[in-house]
Amino acid sequence: MIRMRRYLWRFIATAALLLAAGCATVQPWDRDLLAEKKMSLNPSPMLQAVDEHIYFSKEASMGGMDAGGGGCGCN
Amino acid sequence: MRLQLEPGKAPKVSVRDALHGAALALLMIPASAQAQSAPSDRIDVTSLLYGEQGRTEVVEPVVRFTHLLPDGQSVSAQLAFDVITGASPSGALPSGTVQTRTSASGHVITSKAGQIPVAPFHDERVELEGTWHKPLNRLVSSDLGFHVSREKDYQSLGINAKVSTELMRRLLTVTVGGGVSHDTVFPTGGTPAGLSDGTVVNLGSNAKNVTNVLLGASRIVSRQWLVAVNGTETLERGYLTEPYKVISIMSHVNGTPIGELTDKRPSTRNRSAVLLSSVYHLSDDVLYTSYRYYWDTWSIRSHTIDLKYRHDLGDDSYIEPLLRYYQQSAASFYTVGFVEGATLPDFATSDYRLGRLRTITAGATYSFRPDFAAGEFTVRGQYMRQFGNSSPSNAIGIQRNFDLSPPVNIVAVVLGYSFDY
Numbered sequence A: 001m002i003r004m005r006r007y008l009w010r011f012i013a014t015a016a017l018l019l020a021a022g023c024a025t026v027q028p029w030d031r032d033l034l035a036e037k038k039m040s041l042n043p044s045p046m047l048q049a050v051d052e053h054i055y056f057s058k059e060a061s062m063g064g065m066d067a068g069g070g071g072c073g074c075n
Numbered sequence B: 001m002r003l004q005l006e007p008g009k010a011p012k013v014s015v016r017d018a019l020h021g022a023a024l025a026l027l028m029i030p031a032s033a034q035a036q037s038a039p040s041d042r043i044d045v046t047s048l049l050y051g052e053q054g055r056t057e058v059v060e061p062v063v064r065f066t067h068l069l070p071d072g073q074s075v076s077a078q079l080a081f082d083v084i085t086g087a088s089p090s091g092a093l094p095s096g097t098v099q100t101r102t103s104a105s106g107h108v109i110t111s112k113a114g115q116i117p118v119a120p121f122h123d124e125r126v127e128l129e130g131t132w133h134k135p136l137n138r139l140v141s142s143d144l145g146f147h148v149s150r151e152k153d154y155q156s157l158g159i160n161a162k163v164s165t166e167l168m169r170r171l172l173t174v175t176v177g178g179g180v181s182h183d184t185v186f187p188t189g190g191t192p193a194g195l196s197d198g199t200v201v202n203l204g205s206n207a208k209n210v211t212n213v214l215l216g217a218s219r220i221v222s223r224q225w226l227v228a229v230n231g232t233e234t235l236e237r238g239y240l241t242e243p244y245k246v247i248s249i250m251s252h253v254n255g256t257p258i259g260e261l262t263d264k265r266p267s268t269r270n271r272s273a274v275l276l277s278s279v280y281h282l283s284d285d286v287l288y289t290s291y292r293y294y295w296d297t298w299s300i301r302s303h304t305i306d307l308k309y310r311h312d313l314g315d316d317s318y319i320e321p322l323l324r325y326y327q328q329s330a331a332s333f334y335t336v337g338f339v340e341g342a343t344l345p346d347f348a349t350s351d352y353r354l355g356r357l358r359t360i361t362a363g364a365t366y367s368f369r370p371d372f373a374a375g376e377f378t379v380r381g382q383y384m385r386q387f388g389n390s391s392p393s394n395a396i397g398i399q400r401n402f403d404l405s406p407p408v409n410i411v412a413v414v415l416g417y418s419f420d421y
Helices: A002-021 A045-058 B015-027 B031-036 B397-401
Strands: B041-052 B057-068 B074-089 B099-102 B108-111 B118-135 B140-151 B154-167 B172-185 B200-202 B206-222 B225-238 B246-250 B257-262 B268-281 B286-296 B301-312 B317-328 B357-368 B376-387 B408-420
Touching (some): A045 B357, B140 B172
Antiparallel strands (some): B074 B118, B099 B108, B140 B154, B172 B206, B206 B225, B246 B257, B268 B286, B301 B317
């Protein structure tokens, strides 16, 4: 498991480097579409939170989205 | 769901959009900060109506108040209230005859012959969350949060923090965060000893501590494409057992349940997840995709694929179909039951949520801003179906005749209303 954890952080670091190394450049004046609320990674946080709560109580997995959040005895 | 993917077609750019973009560039305002340019307050209200066929029902109203401050700061508070009623599988095996079970609170429920026994319950939960968002400078922002939740037999207190910084001319955002939570479990009727006949060994509470860390990066790839990778690590320590679940002991002659032992899980669990996300702007519509890989020290591995497609119906409304597929492997100590006389392991559970499982979800969100009222209304409907391992290899005798994990059908509806004032 320690090895798996090491892989996780290596993967994240590699992915972050790849993201950083990408040569694509988008000028600030070309970000009109990206500026729209619907272009955020989580445009409906409250709906997302409801979904996460349901899946947390019905499945064995969690994580990937955010740090923190309310705990519950549902799982 | 019909997807209108036109990757080769560049989105139309209106004069207004171009001027908007140019104005942002001149002011060097990050896209995410636009909403903060006009301070106001916001109220979001949602209500979840959740029902499993023949099992649990949940009603969860949530209200969130957000106060925006002129310098980009914001504070928010959220109050949620859950009412949960119904019954959930006890972990026991069907006996082939009618079974009656009484919960710790005195509710009685009868299971038909061959049906998975369920245990009735009723609980209420209240939760308060708070968040403070503060830009530290032009490129760095922070979030601090807390939560307090309480239910009949569980309490959680936690804090969390997150810092995000924009790099590479704001093409890349890196986020680092973490949280700690101190939870307390105080089962109704006392805490039973693990893998026992239910003998209570503790009338007090049991501690459970949760620590999690987050590392994430999001990257603008093109004018219409944003991608992200997130990694989270969650460490759980303390009482992680489900005190109300049981494991059947099967007769070695014919598989009939002849007794029950309580559930017992390890007191540590390290949970890891990697999430890859993409947001792609088509001509007008937006395609959201994500994939998550999860693994933990209980030997559970899972894959989750999530797709959402937002189609604007006009300036004030949109519809967003969604599809989700989830698949997990079983925990190393999951068992359908014990055979009479067998040596007991250190840990065991028959909770189907720790067994082999698949979930398929389909649904849609519809959102609109009506003429007759301020604000935005949202309705989301989802249908979920869970499939477990109906015929586990260690079922013996009559248990081979039963569906030991019948599909679970779930309907969830969320009603939402948001307005700024």
